[in-house]
Amino acid sequence: MTKIGWQEKWTLRFAVVALVWLAINGFEGILMRTQLSAPGALHGVEAALNLFRPVGREPSSAEVFYSMLTAHPICGVYGFAYMAVMGAFYYLVPTLLKKEIRHKRLVPLNFWLQTVSVFVAWGAGFFLLFDALYTLYWPLPVAYDRVPLVGSIVFAVGAAGIMVNILLFSFNIFSTVLSKSNPGSYTTGQFLRAAFGIAALRRWLGRKPDDDPQPDFGSLPVFIVSVARGSVDTVINAVVLLTAGGLILVYGLAALFNAPLNPLAVNALVYKNWFWWGLDMVADGNVLIYAAGVWYLLVPLLVGRKLYGEAVVRTVILADLLVSLGVWSHHLLADRPQPLVMRLLSGQLITWGEFFTMGLTIFVSLYTIWLARPVKLTPPLKFVLGSIFGFLMGGAAGLIQANVGLNLVLHNTQWVISTHAHTMLLSGLGTLIFAVIYALIPMMTGLEVRSRRLVDVHLWTWLVGSTAMAWAMGLAGIQGMLRRTLYPLPNQYELHNVVALAGGIVLAVGFLAFLVNIVGTLGWGNVLGLVVPERPPRASGAAA
């Protein structure tokens, strides 16, 4: 059994819980795809799951479907992706900066608060049948003739816990990045000025720099710059969603105590703008910036060559941050009361800013690999290339729908959620997270991934399965199939649904191959050792 250090253990714990959420997420996905392919086929499963639902009545199949659809992105995004990111950053940030995590006690707190809060928010959907979906379009989450009151309150509590935890995590990451980089500490203002490039802009304009020490992003590793700038989006996302969760909670508690508030007192369009502005800090913000940062980190590491065009890359990350602040209207292209100038600028043209930033990022990554030829196609490098393929496909689909003209026939179709969103999340982000896991395990444990054959099985089944699923449903979307809609049989989308279900099963096979390989690599002793608690090590000068 290999001796695994304290920080490495926590990173692995985050990874294990992330993978558990991914497994739950995949299970839900298969159930929902089955329901779409063969409505009624899951009555037995529904009856079994209803035994665990304390709702005191037999819910309809539609209620079960939509509550699962509400729970699905919670465990996918905040269970799988965020847990994986937290674990990876808690290892990579201090390692790359050659210093320790600033507040070590926050690491286990983040782990447990995220795990419990995701379970609460997810459970509000899965068990309590909260079915307002993750978009939470006002006033649906507080329309208690359609969504369960207790489920709504529990969901808001869980969501608030997740957001508070993300703020704590971001605080710890910022503290770690900023601690002792220079004599003295930085203020939040100084950090934000640096994150938004104000300090560099002042220098460029010939203005005298401030006397106070400024964080020097130019000297930090590119990955850390990505983490810092992406985390600005992460914080904005958490704050905005916290306000939305708080609003739902206030309405819920008022209704619970028989003092219901008027839902139409909140302007639905203003709320939608606010909510999507915040939510998009994930979808079009930190996901892209963190993904870029990981490519900038892994590619040079894996091919043994300095990143090509590093100076431009730093500007690209800043551009990514600025673009992410202005793209949310592409979710409101179908909202006619939204001013046309907003739909055109924020919804379409600024969204194309991501085409430039991601286009340059992907070019830099691929050109670095090209210049390093011949390269050895190691497991993480294969998955890096797979993730680039995923982001290219999903990004292209996103640009097609983020268009004031084409959105008229694509909005809320299966194209949006499958060809764009699921491709970004599964083929893009999911593949990249696997690349990080394949890269970090040897770094953290000294163990080489056991079976290259299983790595290949994992790669190809994952990519083929996710692509088949995305395109089958995307084609259904072009032919008019809506997302979030149950179609009784017979319908014209049956073949699409069956192919998508088959794609999901192929995807699951890939995931199983990955699990077998990882457990085989780490050994059961190390895996089971992760449940043994221990105290954080004391380090000189590190605040605990």
Added chain:
Amino acid sequence: MEKEERIWFGVLIAVFLVFNVITLSPLVPWQQWLLWSNPTPTQRIAVEFSNYQIKLPANPVRVKAGEFVEFTATSADVTYGLGAFRPDGAMAFQMQVIPGYENKLVWKFDTPGLYDVRSTEYSGPRHSEMLVKKAIQVIP
């Protein structure tokens, strides 16, 4: 910026320009009247959404192919969507129906036939029931 990056950046700019010029132009047929002209509709159709119901002024609503029709959709409770679907199931157009607003869209049907109307936005677990078959009859 190095030479290869400049070349690639130029390619990106070209793709950006070509895609956006094409999709904002009347090559996408409805951009002609949604972006570039302000036609006066010959018919106005008010569609009301409430309690999972879609209320149209007639069943079917008759419109003439090639003429401009303005749809005005309102919701009394939550957000819905107004979508018209061609006889082959493909979507002709859709818009969100935000409560508290008059949601308006001008449309010109090009092909005669019977169109279904569906809510295109999730509004609760009975959302999928919000379908009015053969709700719009487009006559030549």
